[in-house]
Amino acid sequence: MNLRTVEFQIVETSANIRRNGLMTAAAVTNAAACLFVLGAFALALWNLHSMTEQLSHESRIRIFLLKDVPFEEAQALESEIDTRFGNMIEERTLIPREQVLEEFILKFPSIPDAGLGEENNPFPHELQVKLKDPEEWRTVTEFARADGRVDEVRSGRESGLEPLLKLRRMTRIGGIILVTFLGFATLLTISNTIRLTIYARRREIGIMQLVGATSRFIRFPFLLEGVFHGTLGALLGGAALLGGYTSLVSWVAETIPAFERWLIYSADQLGILFGGLIAIGLLFGLIGSWMSVSRHLQSP
Amino acid sequence: MIEFDDVCLRYPNGTQALDHVSTTIEKGEFCFLVGASGMGKSSLLKLVYREETPSAGRVIVNGTDVAALPKRHVPLLRRRIGVVFQDFRLLSKKTAAENVGYALDVIGVPRREKHRRVPKALELVDLLHKADAYPDELSGGEQQRVSMARALVNNPPILLADEPTGNLDPDASWNIVQLLSKINITGTTVVVATHDRDIVNRMARRVVTLSEGRIVADRQRASYDVGEADSPGDPMTRREEVSP
Ligand SMILES: Nc1ncnc2c1ncn2[C@@H]1O[C@H](COP(=O)(O)OP(=O)(O)O)[C@@H](O)[C@H]1O
Numbered sequence: 374m375n376l377r378t379v380e381f382q383i384v385e386t387s388a389n390i391r392r393n394g395l396m397t398a399a400a401v402t403n404a405a406a407c408l409f410v411l412g413a414f415a416l417a418l419w420n421l422h423s424m425t426e427q428l429s430h431e432s433r434i435r436i437f438l439l440k441d442v443p444f445e446e447a448q449a450l451e452s453e454i455d456t457r458f459g460n461m462i463e464e465r466t467l468i469p470r471e472q473v474l475e476e477f478i479l480k481f482p483s484i485p486d487a488g489l490g491e492e493n494n495p496f497p498h499e500l501q502v503k504l505k506d507p508e509e510w511r512t513v514t515e516f517a518r519a520d521g522r523v524d525e526v527r528s529g530r531e532s533g534l535e536p537l538l539k540l541r542r543m544t545r546i547g548g549i550i551l552v553t554f555l556g557f558a559t560l561l562t563i564s565n566t567i568r569l570t571i572y573a574r575r576r577e578i579g580i581m582q583l584v585g586a587t588s589r590f591i592r593f594p595f596l597l598e599g600v601f602h603g604t605l606g607a608l609l610g611g612a613a614l615l616g617g618y619t620s621l622v623s624w625v626a627e628t629i630p631a632f633e634r635w636l637i638y639s640a641d642q643l644g645i646l647f648g649g650l651i652a653i654g655l656l657f658g659l660i661g662s663w664m665s666v667s668r669h670l671q672s673p
Numbered sequence: 674m675i676e677f678d679d680v681c682l683r684y685p686n687g688t689q690a691l692d693h694v695s696t697t698i699e700k701g702e703f704c705f706l707v708g709a710s711g712m713g714k715s716s717l718l719k720l721v722y723r724e725e726t727p728s729a730g731r732v733i734v735n736g737t738d739v740a741a742l743p744k745r746h747v748p749l750l751r752r753r754i755g756v757v758f759q760d761f762r763l764l765s766k767k768t769a770a771e772n773v774g775y776a777l778d779v780i781g782v783p784r785r786e787k788h789r790r791v792p793k794a795l796e797l798v799d800l801l802h803k804a805d806a807y808p809d810e811l812s813g814g815e816q817q818r819v820s821m822a823r824a825l826v827n828n829p830p831i832l833l834a835d836e837p838t839g840n841l842d843p844d845a846s847w848n849i850v851q852l853l854s855k856i857n858i859t860g861t862t863v864v865v866a867t868h869d870r871d872i873v874n875r876m877a878r879r880v881v882t883l884s885e886g887r888i889v890a891d892r893q894r895a896s897y898d899v900g901e902a903d904s905p906g907d908p909m910t911r912r913e914e915v916s917p
């Protein structure tokens with residue numbers, strides 16, 4: 374294909390895109406919607422993945438002492454644990470009940486203090502232990518539970534995390550199936566639209582074939598058009614997705630600040646998502662139009 | 674130039690459109706292909722420009738077995754054959770000149786070459802003055818002339834016309850046929866499929882008659898109907914005659 378041919382193709386394709394304005398708009402909107410949903414699912418899966426990933430590294434064990442245990446006893450327990458498991462421990466902190474209360478009031482200023490104070494403190498002393506290897510949680514937890522001064526022991530691995538990890542395994546498979554399905558739907562949508570444009574221009578195609586245009590030449594503008602639909606759709610769908618998602622993240626950050634750290638929102642990560650969507654849109658536009666044109670050109 | 678060698682054509686639905694057809698059209702010849710509707714005229718032409726492939730036999734165009742041609746070479750064959758149809762097949766959103774130029778655009782002819790050839794082709798069909806008119810601003814005869822200019826702009830050695838006068842009044846028809854004759858005189862092989870009795874009789878050229886997919890008559894300087902204005906005893910004018 375020489376320069377003159379390429380120029381002719383681009384001029385013809387852009388004229389066709391403009392001429393079929395409504396159909397182009399429909400195709401692009403369709404692709405945008407499909408890619409938006411595809412991207413949203415991918416993003417949800419990614420978030421879930423990173424969330425569980427972070428949680429599985431969460432190795433903190435929280436030991437709550439009985440309410441009437443004095444601070445000295447708590448310190449004694451801390452050193453007992455230290456002598457026993459010292460080499461396994463990465464970090465440990467003993468938080469006196471006064472500090473726990475203070476942090477609680479700071480964290481939830483909206484809750485009326487209901488006369489909370491030195492005399493009325495519902496919180497016990499708390500010992501937090503972070504292990505070098507989170508898999509060792511069971512030993513420390515069992516030891517602390519057996520101690521008479523301890524009221525309750527909570528470990529990230531024990532509470533809620535196991536079901537969450539199971540959920541992740543399930544959603545990962547389901548998600549892959551769903552995203553594949555959505556991708557396929559996107560592909561078919563684009564392919565179908567191109568089929569309509571081919572149908573709308575079957576006269577021109579017939580004339581081109583009659584006067585000796587090559588299949589490659591005839592195919593090219595449709596591929597260009599499919600790529601245009603897919604890429605523009607991905608741009609719009611991706612922009613809408615990122616816009617919606619960033620406002621969701623900032624809403625979460627305001628409403629449930631503790632939750633924010635679980636979400637994916639760095640520019641790098643969102644850039645990868647956006648780039649991925651564009652690549653998928655372009656590729657699907659190309660494959661989708663190729664499928665349609667080839668099928669049309671097959672018939673003699 | 675065009676040779677049919679024991680050609681059969683059966684469509685996928687089972688219709689036997691051509692049944693053991695053999696004939697040769699020489700270089701520079703002008704030949705009518707006549708017969709009632711459905712007798713296989715269009716099918717015979719389609720074999721020449723590889724719109725169809727024979728189910729048996731060979732079609733040789735310019736020394737090449739068209740049926741054996743690899744698919745990617747079909748466009749090259751088509752560039753050597755001009756075809757015009759009853760329905761003109763013009764693009765309504767393009768002017769006469771653009772329609773003609775389109776045939777060059779889609780095979781990548783350089784622009785300068787195109788600007789040289791398009792006016793020449795329009796001149797040939799006597800439509801240079803209507804170069805910027807759109808098809809719906811032209812009469813049927815003029816539209817057919819644009820489509821002929823498009824078929825000829827690439828200087829093909831062969832011109833096929835499938836019922837070129839089917840949509841035209843007698844005057845316009847006569848004009849088109851004379852144009853075909855003029856093109857033939859410059860050396861182009863011309864094959865015209867038609868059931869227009871009037872023009873065939875007025876031209877008195879070679880007439881190949883098809884009936885139910887078979888050649889039933891093939892006469893020189895003949896008229897439409899077999900047995901009329903035709904000299905069956907003269908071996909010089911009798912190419913071949915087959916009883917139906
Ligand atoms: N694409 C096709 N599929 C099936 N049958 C066809 C097709 N084209 C033509 N025919 C049949 O083949 C026979 C010859 O058709 P055609 O060559 O068009 O005749 P003509 O041009 O002489 O009118 C007819 O019976 C017609 O119905």
Ligand SMILES: [Mg+2]
Pocket residue numbers: 711714715716835836
């Ligand atoms: Mg016909």
